[in-house]
Amino acid sequence: MFKEIELDALKEIGNIGAGNAATALSMLLSKRVEMRIPEVKVLPFDEVSRLVGGPENMVTGIFFRIEGELAFNILFIMQPADTLNLLKIMLRQEKTELDLTALEESALKEMGNIIASAFVAALADFTRLSLRVSVPCLAIDMAGAILSVPLSLYGYIGDTAFLLETEFEEGLDDIKVHFFLIPDDDNAFKVLLNTIGVRASDGNNSSGDGRI
Amino acid sequence: MEIIRVGMGEYKTAKAPALLVSFGLGSCVGVALYDGAKKIGGLAHIMLPDSSLTGKRDFNPGKFADTAIDYLIAELRDKGANTKKLVAKIAGGAQMFQLKSENSVMMIGKRNVEAVRKKLNQLNIDLIAEDVEGNYGRTIEFCCETGELTVKTIGHGIKIL
Numbered sequence: 001m002f003k004e005i006e007l008d009a010l011k012e013i014g015n016i017g018a019g020n021a022a023t024a025l026s027m028l029l030s031k032r033v034e035m036r037i038p039e040v041k042v043l044p045f046d047e048v049s050r051l052v053g054g055p056e057n058m059v060t061g062i063f064f065r066i067e068g069e070l071a072f073n074i075l076f077i078m079q080p081a082d083t084l085n086l087l088k089i090m091l092r093q094e095k096t097e098l099d100l101t102a103l104e105e106s107a108l109k110e111m112g113n114i115i116a117s118a119f120v121a122a123l124a125d126f127t128r129l130s131l132r133v134s135v136p137c138l139a140i141d142m143a144g145a146i147l148s149v150p151l152s153l154y155g156y157i158g159d160t161a162f163l164l165e166t167e168f169e170e171g172l173d174d175i176k177v178h179f180f181l182i183p184d185d186d187n188a189f190k191v192l193l194n195t196i197g198v199r200a201s202d203g204n205n206s207s208g209d210g211r212i
Numbered sequence: 213m214e215i216i217r218v219g220m221g222e223y224k225t226a227k228a229p230a231l232l233v234s235f236g237l238g239s240c241v242g243v244a245l246y247d248g249a250k251k252i253g254g255l256a257h258i259m260l261p262d263s264s265l266t267g268k269r270d271f272n273p274g275k276f277a278d279t280a281i282d283y284l285i286a287e288l289r290d291k292g293a294n295t296k297k298l299v300a301k302i303a304g305g306a307q308m309f310q311l312k313s314e315n316s317v318m319m320i321g322k323r324n325v326e327a328v329r330k331k332l333n334q335l336n337i338d339l340i341a342e343d344v345e346g347n348y349g350r351t352i353e354f355c356c357e358t359g360e361l362t363v364k365t366i367g368h369g370i371k372i373l
Contacts, residue, residue: 044219045219045220045221045259046219046220049236054235055235055236055351056235056236056351058366061308061309063308063309063311065311065317065318134311135311137309137310137311138309139308139309139347140366141238141308141348141349141366142235142236142238142349142350142351142366143236144220144235144236144237144238144349145236145237145238145239145306145308145348145349145350146238146308146349147236147238148220148236148237148238148239148240148259148308149238149239149308149309149318149320151220151259152220152239152240152259152260152320153317153320155220155221155259155260155275156260156265156266156267157266157267157268159221159271159272159275184317
């Protein structure tokens with residue numbers, strides 16, 4: 001697993017990306033957006049959905065697959081009320097039900113696209129890695145079902161979930177957008193650490209001293 | 213009545229009248245095995261098709277179709293079930309996001325379902341009911357008293373298998 005200095009470095013990478021993403025969201029909505037300092041979390045697979053209201057809670061998920069020199073997944077999760085509020089800001093239409101039209105789905109996907117791309121652009125710029133962002137995918141369903149996709153991919157090598165997590169918050173209308181970065185494997189984070197000169201410890205060298 | 217929760221990558225067994233429950237299955241597959249004569253049931257919440265891809269020797273067997281079902285059967289045997297009389301019902305294996313990827317990583321639900329069917333077939337366990345694939349999440353409840361598997365969804369109704 002990762003040492004303290006490596007976790008700090010990952011948080012800082014997350015912070016740079018998320019800062020860029022928050023700025024992009026703020027410009028899109030023309031509203032002030034705040035973000036929490038990203039956290040690296042290691043927790044049981046089942047606990048992840050509790051961060052967004054439990055496995056059966058209905059949420060909106062916007063998913064991106066990132067491929068290239070790193071493989072990972074980005075997932076935005078929003079509660080129904082926040083989804084409707086976002087649509088109100090973007091499309092200037094009142095809506096009370098989550099039966100979305102094609103235009104509304106498209107608006108949410110595009111919002112996701114703008115934030116995810118801002119995050120990945122900052123990451124690529126900072127690390128000099130070549131990364132590709134997939135087209136956005138949207139699902140409105142149980143939180144557990146939506147999270148199961150990226151969590152399972154990490155499950156090939158991990159018995160617990162390992163992710164970078166933060167939240168964007170638009171204060172005026174109290175809209176929260178939850179951000180998850182879930183790697184395919186530990187290697188993605190190791191490559192990240194190597195590119196910025198923090199040596200990632202591996203199983204054979206537990207005494208490897210991380211240095212910047 | 214006792215309600216036993218089976219989380220991602222877990223498998224659990226119980227006797228009537230207990231209920232075995234998995235919440236919010238997406239690409240995961242829930243595999244219920246049942247000895248109806250003794251009213252002993254088991255539920256595995258499988259995440260991935262094949263343990264050979266893990267590259268690790270020490271892993272949780274409950275995650276993979278090829279290992280979880282073996283462990284579930286062993287636990288059913290320990291609880292007193294007749295493992296020659298087991299029948300299976302499965303649900304889940306959805307494709308939550310319609311994304312075309314370069315490789316098959318995004319088809320994980322379908323691959324999970326295929327791996328479970330193959331494993332059950334190898335073990336000569338009859339698959340008597342299934343509600344699989346699609347693009348929506350499912351919560352499943354297996355009743356050890358009746359052997360019924362109840363599948364609940366958001367917007368796609370409730371099914372009893």
